[in-house]
Amino acid sequence: MSIINFIDKFKKINRTLFTTPSHSQGEFIAPESLKYLGTKIFENDYSEAEGFDNLANPIGIIKNAMDTASKIYNSKSTFFLVNGSTSGIIASMFSVLRKNDKVLIARNCHKSVYNGLVLSGAIPIWITPSYNEEWGIFENINLDYLEEIFYKNRDIKAFILTNPTYEGVMVDVYRISYICKKYNVLLIVDEAHGALWHFHKALGTPALMQGADIVIQSLHKTAGALNPSALLHIGKDSSVNPKDIQESLNLINTTSPSYPLLFNIEATIKFLDSEKGKFTLYDLVKNVNRFIRSIKNIPNLEVYSYNNDVTKILVKVTNLSGFELSRLLFEKHGIEDELANEQSVLFLTGLGTTKAKLKKLEKALKSVCAHNIRITKDESSKRHYIPVEPRVRYTPSMVWNAPTKEVETKYSLSRVVMEVIADYPPGIPILLPGEVIKKEHIEYLSDKPKIKVLS
Numbered sequence: 001m002s003i004i005n006f007i008d009k010f011k012k013i014n015r016t017l018f019t020t021p022s023h024s025q026g027e028f029i030a031p032e033s034l035k036y037l038g039t040k041i042f043e044n045d046y047s048e049a050e051g052f053d054n055l056a057n058p059i060g061i062i063k064n065a066m067d068t069a070s071k072i073y074n075s076k077s078t079f080f081l082v083n084g085s086t087s088g089i090i091a092s093m094f095s096v097l098r099k100n101d102k103v104l105i106a107r108n109c110h111k112s113v114y115n116g117l118v119l120s121g122a123i124p125i126w127i128t129p130s131y132n133e134e135w136g137i138f139e140n141i142n143l144d145y146l147e148e149i150f151y152k153n154r155d156i157k158a159f160i161l162t163n164p165t166y167e168g169v170m171v172d173v174y175r176i177s178y179i180c181k182k183y184n185v186l187l188i189v190d191e192a193h194g195a196l197w198h199f200h201k202a203l204g205t206p207a208l209m210q211g212a213d214i215v216i217q218s219l220h221k222t223a224g225a226l227n228p229s230a231l232l233h234i235g236k237d238s239s240v241n242p243k244d245i246q247e248s249l250n251l252i253n254t255t256s257p258s259y260p261l262l263f264n265i266e267a268t269i270k271f272l273d274s275e276k277g278k279f280t281l282y283d284l285v286k287n288v289n290r291f292i293r294s295i296k297n298i299p300n301l302e303v304y305s306y307n308n309d310v311t312k313i314l315v316k317v318t319n320l321s322g323f324e325l326s327r328l329l330f331e332k333h334g335i336e337d338e339l340a341n342e343q344s345v346l347f348l349t350g351l352g353t354t355k356a357k358l359k360k361l362e363k364a365l366k367s368v369c370a371h372n373i374r375i376t377k378d379e380s381s382k383r384h385y386i387p388v389e390p391r392v393r394y395t396p397s398m399v400w401n402a403p404t405k406e407v408e409t410k411y412s413l414s415r416v417v418m419e420v421i422a423d424y425p426p427g428i429p430i431l432l433p434g435e436v437i438k439k440e441h442i443e444y445l446s447d448k449p450k451i452k453v454l455s
Helices: 003-013 031-037 061-073 084-096 112-120 143-152 173-182 242-252 259-272 275-295 322-333 355-371 439-444
Strands: 077-081 102-106 123-127 156-162 186-190 214-218 230-234 301-303 312-317 345-348 404-408 421-423 428-431 450-454
Touching (some): 003 061, 003 259, 061 230, 077 242, 084 156, 084 186, 084 214, 084 242, 123 143, 156 173, 173 186, 230 242, 259 275, 275 312, 322 355, 428 439
Parallel strands (some): 102 123, 156 186, 186 214
Antiparallel strands (some): 404 450
């Protein structure tokens, strides 16, 4: 029985509950909540009343829903995440890494990996993907260098990889998985932005089909689910024990999971796997491809189209920085992008992206490019960062409770940073606690008056 069907059946019992949540399925709703949220979410919001299941030890309807999802994704096990992909990344690290274990991490990781380093006590080794200065984005990992790192560090336990990148760039997970297996390294893939791939192969090949051990996906990013719905999958042939993942999730999950979120996750997967869902996704891809073909004809505009997921539309305009383009679209046309950097602007599409939205964006881009007048730069548009190899003096867990002080950023050269510094979105770390501040960092952070360092 599905979660939502169970709730419908439970309602007919007409049981009187003296339990949480205290709104009692909508007997009380704050006036503004009622106005903007309505009654349905409250009517279907339950705790673990008799007959319901427990996310920390699923044996009933939640287990059935996750088992059904596992069959759809062809995984060893699939877990529903109500704390977003962040919780999946942390639980993955906590389940396979112990204190002082070495873990290789691609530097374009999400900042949640830092939380996993603090909790696990693992020692990070960083690998920086190639960086495209013309677009301001990370691209591919040098596989020869990757194998060299594994060869020199035979005690690496896991490799954490982001695929696709925030901008949709895809890496060769199959070959990376082959190298990882060669050196007995577990492969964890942050596939937060690839949640649609399993249902439309033209978008990209899911990491589960390429040999990854653990894969984390965000259903809310492109698949139309509520924030912060996500999934964690264990690869069919992986040695990772599902019990270890469950125990790790129990350390960081709430003990009061949201049933509306749980059945929204279930419903989203069911829809994606249906004929109607596949048609909707097919329609989205068709519309986006048509949109991309159309805007490629706009003078002075360029679309990034190298080995990337087409639902992530990255563009740049001649004589305008990405920040300037972003501001013009927002101020003149009421369009807000997902991300802007010095060179380019990212527009994220998903199941809720309509033809009308794409048409409005096309019209706005044509207007901006037709005028194409350089405007006065704001301070943010001067911030251009070229990634530098991090110098790790202490691991994040070693300095978690260490004494700190603030110093002027311009005088922080060679000091050990004690705060997470990341552009958000996409949340890629520039500096993490325990790392040494370099000249390039100071130049990039010129608009940050002070920085927290090791005392």
